[in-house]
Amino acid sequence: MRQINFMPSFFSHCYHIIIIFFSLVPKKSLGAVDPYFQACSVPKTCGDGQAIRFPFYIQDKQNYSCGYPGFNLSCNNNGHPTILISNINYTIHEIFYQNETVRVSNSAFSNPNSSCIPSINSISLPGSRFDLAPNQTNLFLFYNCNSSVHESWPSEFYPSCYGENDAVLVLSGQDPKLISNVSMECKYSVLAPVEAYGGGIAESLRNGFVLKWKASNCSICEDSGGNCGFDDIMYHFKCFCPDRPYAWSCTNTTRLEYLPGNNKRVLVIALGQGGYGGVYKGKLQDGCFVAVKVLKESKGNGEEFLNEVASISRTSHVNIVTLMGFCYEESKRALIYEFMPNGSLEKFIYKENPSNADRQLGWETLYKITVGIARGLEYLHRGCNTRILHFDIKPHNILLDENFCPKISDFGLAKICPREESVISMLGARGTAGYIAPEVICRNFGGVSHKSDVYSYGMMVLEMVGGRKNIDVSVDRVSEIYFPHWIYKRIELDEELGLQGLISKEDEEIAKKMIIVSLWCIQTDPSSRPSISKVVDMLEGSLDSLQISPKPFLSSPPRTTVDSSTATMSL
Structure with missing residues (x-):
């Protein structure tokens, strides 16, 4: 039968088609324990008692599949976990998994016995993986200022770890114009957020500030008895369940994270009709045939679509059809399944x-x-x-x-x-x-x-x-x-x-x-x-x-x- 190659307008406007290739991994007998679930079951620690789990992982102690890209940690000589953000090393003091926040400080401030302020060139405020949590205090650290500045704010200078002549001017909540004028009289300045300001400058800098991380939410997976992880081949979140491999659990499709470079286009080559809309035979770029179910645009608020993605994506069984992907853009919704040549019973x-x-x-x-x-x-x-x-x-x-x-x-x-x-x-x-x-x-x-x-x-x-x-x-x-x-x-x-x-x-x-x-x-x-x-x-x-x-x-x-x-x- 000659294949008809065309792309309906629906698919030309539906760019974010996520393909979940369960077929890339070996199927296991029902009841077998998933090795990824086992590998991610026991939290690790650097020695300070903090349990390290998703999205973080200790790169020398845990499988990278147990964490999320960019959340790899190292352990310092004091037994504390550290993370690299924009090439700056930060010490992790506390991880609040329920709130998805973490308290960190620049590792240069980590010496608990020091009352002086070390010289640093940057704090490197959070980038793509983190947001600064609200209600933080911003401190301005000014280094190597001239004598006129010393005379203007003598009580605001704090001892530098490199000698009295390198005293550091610390200002908080000052007028932006005044801050700008002061910075012109000093060799360089650094903006340093802190969670609390009042227990002493050195202690405040050591205690650091709070970041909110940006990664797939793990609560649904954990509530279902699974362990969260990541598939580096298809570059998306995974939920590893004890009795089956490579399950995926998420009820809110907008929370899924994926890279545009991993999107697949489905080439539709045949027409059909189902109770909830059109059903098409499609072909992926790698030649694999799929069934594409396009839901009617007038069908409610998408409850059936979200329900289907949330439930079937938890499954991996020989007698359950495999959901290979989905498309969800505004009113356009499609589900992509493995192709069943004999159709329905x-x-x-x-x-x-x-x-x-x-x-x-x-x-x-x-x-x-x-x-x-x-x-x-x-x-x-x-x-x-x-x-x-x-x-x-x-x-x-x-x-x-x-x-x-x-x-x-x-x-x-x-x-x-x-x-x-x-x-x-x-x-x-x-x-x-x-x-x-x-x-x-x-x-x-x-x-x-x-x-x-x-x-x-x-x-x-x-x-x-x-x-x-x-x-x-x-x-x-x-x-x-x-x-x-x-x-x-x-x-x-x-x-x-x-x-x-x-x-x-x-x-x-x-x-x-x-x-x-x-x-x-x-x-x-x-x-x-x-x-x-x-x-x-x-x-x-x-x-x-x-x-x-x-x-x-x-x-x-x-x-x-x-x-x-x-x-x-x-x-």
């Missing part, structure tokens, strides 16, 4: 679509897809000390790679919550009609939790088994309109399943196992549903060990048409 399971005649999947493939989706959900529900609840599990949001390995996608309705919270607070219903758990719509059925995803999963698996929507008004008999009701009776009475494509005993066992497990998943009472980890165990266990669930529904739904692909309820 819904194209392969609904037999009423004539175009699907040659796309029907075998029962063994359906079973592997079912297990893969369950493992992906298990990963989301048992993540880095947080749970990610998807709230929109359906065939349309399951993508298939070239080997029909399933990958969960579309995290626009996802919710991140602490693992210890069994029930979460939610103001309204979210999800797609036909897959929404009863408690999400009406709290009388129970609390909203990870069991709500289990319900949606069960409804989806039943559609995979039946090859049809669970509610199908096109069938001849009223008893067959609601597939879960119909198939439950078959299982309960041990009747022939009457499903398409069952050509062997193995196929029938697979189908029965998928049916029994999914019927447990769609129990009306959330407490009666298994966890997704239990679902994996049930699917991979023997059929003989499975018990038939209680009747999982209150009654059959009315004979009405429901379009589960478009009837979406969300916050």
Whole structure:
């Protein structure tokens, strides 16, 4: 097929496309401890008791991936950390990680036993990495002044470390014009900020001043149980989690830092359409194919976009689609995913679509897809000390790679919550009609939790088994309109399943196992549903060990048409 190379106006105006290449690093088995997490777990010290952690790192004691560029420290002979700012060495006295501030002083003032003022040429006020914190006092140090100045301010001169003849004039808060006139009578002057002025000039200079650093915020990563770090290859912040490598955690995309030189352009070579906007096949400069999902400009205030970036970027799993990058400029928003050549699951399971005649999947493939989706959900529900609840599990949001390995996608309705919270607070219903758990719509059925995803999963698996929507008004008999009701009776009475494509005993066992497990998943009472980890165990266990669930529904739904692909309820 000939590729059509063009760049829509959207992409020509969307310059900051960040590419996050998780594929550049080796994937590790789920549960393996990430070596970067281990390397950054134990804070180091120079000997003065201060714990050195992100964004700082001691260059001779810590892996540079545990810190941030430009925040490398050294240890001086007194056991204190020092940092180089504009070629001036500063001693670090205190690091306030919660406030993202640090108190430093010029290392020339560091001698605790000295009451004299050394001769320095510069303080070098903060540059690109630091800002001077507010409410500091500025001192003006004047060196080698002539005799007339000595006579004008005799009480303001302080002893120099190089002899009485080199006394230093120290002024604070003086008139700028007066300061200018004095500087003309002295050989050179230095502006020296101090945090507090009153305990003596030498002591004030030794105590130094406070800087606020500029680096990616670490609190979200740390709150999720990870350790902050930096990827020097792609030049952006990383959150290393204990059970997976190279995770990234940030809910505010505007806080991400990147270099313009690392931006990638996506060459769009095909057109498509999704529920939230256009979906395009794209090609990166290195030839890698990607899927580009462009959100509609009129779609709210970007909540779905921020939600998706915040949740999916925490993940790294074979059954979760990989977010490779994003674009966010004003109302223009795009998400860049790994390309899935087989598209979404819904194209392969609904037999009423004539175009699907040659796309029907075998029962063994359906079973592997079912297990893969369950493992992906298990990963989301048992993540880095947080749970990610998807709230929109359906065939349309399951993508298939070239080997029909399933990958969960579309995290626009996802919710991140602490693992210890069994029930979460939610103001309204979210999800797609036909897959929404009863408690999400009406709290009388129970609390909203990870069991709500289990319900949606069960409804989806039943559609995979039946090859049809669970509610199908096109069938001849009223008893067959609601597939879960119909198939439950078959299982309960041990009747022939009457499903398409069952050509062997193995196929029938697979189908029965998928049916029994999914019927447990769609129990009306959330407490009666298994966890997704239990679902994996049930699917991979023997059929003989499975018990038939209680009747999982209150009654059959009315004979009405429901379009589960478009009837979406969300916050």
